Amino acid sequence: MPRWAEIAYEAIAPVYDDFTAHHDYDLWLGQLLPKLEKHGIPPGRRLLDVACGTGKSFIPMLERGWQVTACDISPAMVEIARGKVGGRAELSEADMRELPVFGEFDVVFCLDDAVNYLLSSEELEQALTGMRRNLGPGGLLMFDVNTLEAYRNFFAEEVEVERDGRRMIWKGLSSPDAEPGSIAEASFEVEPLEESAGPAIPPELHRERHFPESEVRAALAAAGLECLDIYGHHHDAIPKQPLDEVAHTKGVYIASALS
Numbered sequence: 001m002p003r004w005a006e007i008a009y010e011a012i013a014p015v016y017d018d019f020t021a022h023h024d025y026d027l028w029l030g031q032l033l034p035k036l037e038k039h040g041i042p043p044g045r046r047l048l049d050v051a052c053g054t055g056k057s058f059i060p061m062l063e064r065g066w067q068v069t070a071c072d073i074s075p076a077m078v079e080i081a082r083g084k085v086g087g088r089a090e091l092s093e094a095d096m097r098e099l100p101v102f103g104e105f106d107v108v109f110c111l112d113d114a115v116n117y118l119l120s121s122e123e124l125e126q127a128l129t130g131m132r133r134n135l136g137p138g139g140l141l142m143f144d145v146n147t148l149e150a151y152r153n154f155f156a157e158e159v160e161v162e163r164d165g166r167r168m169i170w171k172g173l174s175s176p177d178a179e180p181g182s183i184a185e186a187s188f189e190v191e192p193l194e195e196s197a198g199p200a201i202p203p204e205l206h207r208e209r210h211f212p213e214s215e216v217r218a219a220l221a222a223a224g225l226e227c228l229d230i231y232g233h234h235h236d237a238i239p240k241q242p243l244d245e246v247a248h249t250k251g252v253y254i255a256s257a258l259s
C-alpha cells in the first residue's frame with residue numbers, strides 16, 4: 001500500500017506542533033465530548049487514539065484521567081508524542097488500514113482529518129473495520145473529515161507561518177472548484193531564517209481525499225458500524241446539524257458497532 005502520509009509526516013514532524021499551534025484541542029474536545037456523552041460512554045475510560053500524531057488529540061484525555069493507547073503511521077510523530085508523555089500512554093507505530101486489535105476500548109478517536117489521508121473508499125472501509133474491532137461493549141467511535149470548504153480554500157491557498165526563526169510554507173495545489181470525492185494536494189516546506197533554526201525541510205506533498213457524507217455512511221455500514229450522529233463545524237468548533245459541505249470546514253462522525 002502506498003505510504004504517502006508517512007513520507008509527508010516524517011518530513012513535517014519536527015515543526016508540526018509549531019505549524020498547528022493555533023489548533024485548540026481544549027476548545028475542540030470541550031465541544032465534541034458532550035456529543036459523545038449524549039450516546040452514553042461506557043465507564044472504563046479506555047481510549048484508543050488512531051493516527052495520534054504528536055499527541056495533541058490524546059493529551060487532553062490523559063489530563064481528564066483516561067487510560068490511553070495510541071498509534072500513528074509516522075515513527076517521527078510517535079517519537080514526539082512519546083517525548084511529551086513518556087510512559088503515561090501506550091504508543092506504537094501502526095497503519096490504520098491494517099490496524100491491530102490493541103484491546104477493548106470505550107472510545108476510539110481518529111482526529112484532525114487523519115482519515116482524509118486514506119485515498120479510496122476501500123481504504124476508508126479497511127480503517128473503519130479496524131477501529132470497530134477495537135471497540136469494547138458499548139464503545140463509541142468518533143472521527144472527523146475535511147469538507148469541500150477545506151479543499152476549496154485551505155488546500156487552494158498559500159499560508160506562511162514564521163516562528164522560532166523559521167518560515168513554514170504551505171502551498172495548496174487544489175482549486176476553488178474542487179469536486180466531491182476528489183484528491184487535493186498541498187506542499188509543505190520549511191526555510192530557516194536563523195542559523196539556530198535547524199535545517200531546511202524540502203517540499204513534501206500532503207495528499208488528501210474528500211469523502212462525501214454518502215461515502216462515509218456507506219463505509220461505516222460496510223465496516224459493521226452504525227452511524228449515530230453527524231455534525232459539521234467551522235473554525236469556532238461549535239458542532240451544528242446538518243453537516244454543510246460549504247458552510248463547515250469539518251464533518252464529525254460518531255458511530256458504534258452494529259449489534
Ligand SMILES: C[S@@+](CC[C@H](N)C(=O)[O-])C[C@H]1O[C@@H](n2cnc3c(N)ncnc32)[C@H](O)[C@@H]1O
Pocket residue numbers: 005006009050051052053054055056057071072073074077094095096097110111112113114117118
Ligand atoms: C493532521 S495529523 C493529526 C494528528 C492527531 N490526531 C492530532 O489531532 O493532532 C494526521 C495524522 O494522521 C497520520 N496518518 C495518516 N495516515 C495514516 C495511516 N494510514 N495510519 C496511521 N496514521 C496515519 C499522520 O501520520 C498524522 O500524524
